[in-house]
Amino acid sequence: MIEAQGVCLKYGDGTVALNDVDLQIDYGEMVYITGPSGSGKTSLLKLLMAVEYPTSGSLRVLGQCMKPNHEIDIQRLRRRIGPVFQEFKLIKGRSAMENVMLGMRFLDIHPNKIKEDAYHALVKVGLAHKLSASVENLSWGESQRVAIARAIARKPALILADEPTGNLDTDNALNILELLASLKDEQTSVVITTHATHLIDDRNLDKLIQVDGGRVCCERLG
Amino acid sequence: MKGWDNVKMKNFLNNIGYFVREAKTTIRLDLTSNIFSLFSTTLIFFILAMVISGWWMSNQVIEVIQGEAEINAYFDEQLEKKDIIELVESMNSIKGVEAARLVGEDEAYGRMAEILGKDAQVLAYFEDNPFHSFVEVKIHLDEMDSVLSHISAMEGVSYVRDNREVLERLHHIAGILELLGYVVVGAVGISTLVIISHIIRQGIYSNREQINTLRLLGAPEMFIAFPFVLEGLFLSAAGGSLAVVLAGFSIKYMYVQMAGPLPFIPLPSQEVLIVNMGILIIGLSACMGIIGSMMGLSSAKKN
Numbered sequence: 235m236i237e238a239q240g241v242c243l244k245y246g247d248g249t250v251a252l253n254d255v256d257l258q259i260d261y262g263e264m265v266y267i268t269g270p271s272g273s274g275k276t277s278l279l280k281l282l283m284a285v286e287y288p289t290s291g292s293l294r295v296l297g298q299c300m301k302p303n304h305e306i307d308i309q310r311l312r313r314r315i316g317p318v319f320q321e322f323k324l325i326k327g328r329s330a331m332e333n334v335m336l337g338m339r340f341l342d343i344h345p346n347k348i349k350e351d352a353y354h355a356l357v358k359v360g361l362a363h364k365l366s367a368s369v370e371n372l373s374w375g376e377s378q379r380v381a382i383a384r385a386i387a388r389k390p391a392l393i394l395a396d397e398p399t400g401n402l403d404t405d406n407a408l409n410i411l412e413l414l415a416s417l418k419d420e421q422t423s424v425v426i427t428t429h430a431t432h433l434i435d436d437r438n439l440d441k442l443i444q445v446d447g448g449r450v451c452c453e454r455l456g
Numbered sequence: 457m458k459g460w461d462n463v464k465m466k467n468f469l470n471n472i473g474y475f476v477r478e479a480k481t482t483i484r485l486d487l488t489s490n491i492f493s494l495f496s497t498t499l500i501f502f503i504l505a506m507v508i509s510g511w512w513m514s515n516q517v518i519e520v521i522q523g524e525a526e527i528n529a530y531f532d533e534q535l536e537k538k539d540i541i542e543l544v545e546s547m548n549s550i551k552g553v554e555a556a557r558l559v560g561e562d563e564a565y566g567r568m569a570e571i572l573g574k575d576a577q578v579l580a581y582f583e584d585n586p587f588h589s590f591v592e593v594k595i596h597l598d599e600m601d602s603v604l605s606h607i608s609a610m611e612g613v614s615y616v617r618d619n620r621e622v623l624e625r626l627h628h629i630a631g632i633l634e635l636l637g638y639v640v641v642g643a644v645g646i647s648t649l650v651i652i653s654h655i656i657r658q659g660i661y662s663n664r665e666q667i668n669t670l671r672l673l674g675a676p677e678m679f680i681a682f683p684f685v686l687e688g689l690f691l692s693a694a695g696g697s698l699a700v701v702l703a704g705f706s707i708k709y710m711y712v713q714m715a716g717p718l719p720f721i722p723l724p725s726q727e728v729l730i731v732n733m734g735i736l737i738i739g740l741s742a743c744m745g746i747i748g749s750m751m752g753l754s755s756a757k758k759n
């Protein structure tokens with residue numbers, strides 16, 4: 235479902251974030267991307283959800299060729315992705331529930347089902363008691379879990395989670411990783427970036443990709 | 457619209473509640489600017505409503521007066537009764553006259569009371585009957601000139617009142633009002649569009665983070681834009697409606713003022729005038745709101 239060949243990403247200021255990356259991720263895989271800070275993990279995810287486009291090389295995600303000027307197709311692709319952003323990107327002034335529902339409103343889901351699924355997603359991340367809390371009043375860890383709930387409630391074909399456990403204690407982190415792992419099936423792949431290599435459970439791992447200085451330096455199969 | 461299929465339509469309808477809430481939130485977040493825009497559009501549409509009403513009124517008056525192919529001939533007060541009857545008869549024999557008929561003082565009074573309707577109390581202020589008897593001459597419109605010169609030359613006739621002069625003056629006023637109408641319509645159009653598109657741009661700017669997030673989640677542009685179209689529609693239509701209410705009161709007040717000194721002006725019915733003006737202004741303001749927000753959206757997209 236993801237195929238990268240010789241992908242480079244050079245930002246406007248000249249920073250080369252990714253250099254000659256080859257990558258293959260198949261349907262139903264659980265993939266971890268690790269690497270030191272500034273190594274290019276987020277940049278890689280940005281390419282996968284068309285926030286940035288490869289400066290060279292070819293990249294296909296869910297059958298879509300990632301090139302600029304395909305706006306409508308790109309929006310359609312993004313609707314099949316469940317993104318968890320490193321900085322959450324929750325909508326301010328709305329409740330946790332409204333934030334999760336907002337991620338689903340423009341998908342082809344019946345209104346009643348939207349409410350139900352949003353509720354279940356929030357329960358799964360352990361926020362059943364914070365449904366109507368405004369996201370400004372949530373702790374970092376709670377906000378992070380709302381972001382995860384928003385991603386999984388969409389029932390996406392591809393989950394792209396950027397440091398989803400970055401602000402969580404070990405127990406909560408393990409729960410979240412387990413939850414994300416439980417979502418993978420024949421149709422769904424899960425891609426997670428993390429520094430916390432010690433939390434990775436080898437039983438839930440299909441691929442471990444290590445990035446360093448913009449290069450995929452090591453790929454290990456689980 | 458490309459790709460506008462059933463699924464999208466259903467999704468759109470399902471989200472109407474959300475769109476309305478979003479529009480309300482955007483207005484609430486920047487309440488001062490929105491209230492300011494509302495009042496500006498109200499003022500603008502009020503001016504438009506008044507000019508259009510004036511235009512309609514003058515047109516209506518012209519139409520009524522034009523339809524009255526009729527002149528009134530006043531005669532010397534000392535004239536004897538039988539001379540008057542003779543006069544009327546000779547008028548009847550003029551070519552181009554359909555019928556000449558004597559209207560007595562009492563009848564003249566009664567007619568005016570009828571025209572005034574419920575405002576007829578003003579007549580009570582006069583001690584004596586202020587109206588004189590006169591000869592009412594119905595004529596063929598195209599022979600107005602020859603009939604006029606004939607009648608004014610007749611002995612005993614002191615004064616002939618025709619409505620040509622009045623008509624000309626009214627035409628002149630209507631012409632000015634029409635021109636003014638076009639100018640005002642243009643000015644209203646431009647200023648409403650500027651105000652609405654500006655406020656929408658501002659709303660988009662203060663919501664840019666949220667809009668960006670929605671884009672990242674794959675929301676269609678339509679989904680992102682619609683609350684802003686609603687905001688523009690709401691602001692403009694609310695301004696238009698307020699303007700109609702204000703204009704309605706002003707027209708009522710004007711009618712009361714005009715009924716006193718100018719009772720003979722055949723004004724159109726107040727209700728019809730206000731209803732028509734209301735429909736026109738509210739419809740126009742709604743269109744302007746939608747166009748204005750579209751302009752705001754597209755100009756925000758370019759940057």
Ligand SMILES: Nc1ncnc2c1ncn2[C@@H]1O[C@H](COP(=O)(O)OP(=O)(O)OP(=O)(O)O)[C@@H](O)[C@H]1O
Nearest residue numbers: 245246247249251270271272273274275276277278
């Ligand atoms: N928009 C940008 N413009 C210029 N340089 C950028 C931009 N975004 C990221 N970079 C640079 O690209 C490199 C890779 O950044 P990236 O965010 O992908 O790292 P990361 O692996 O996600 O790091 P972290 O673990 O700290 O989140 C860094 O050197 C960063 O400074």
Ligand SMILES: [Mg+2]
Nearest residue numbers: 275276320396
């Ligand atoms: Mg990062």
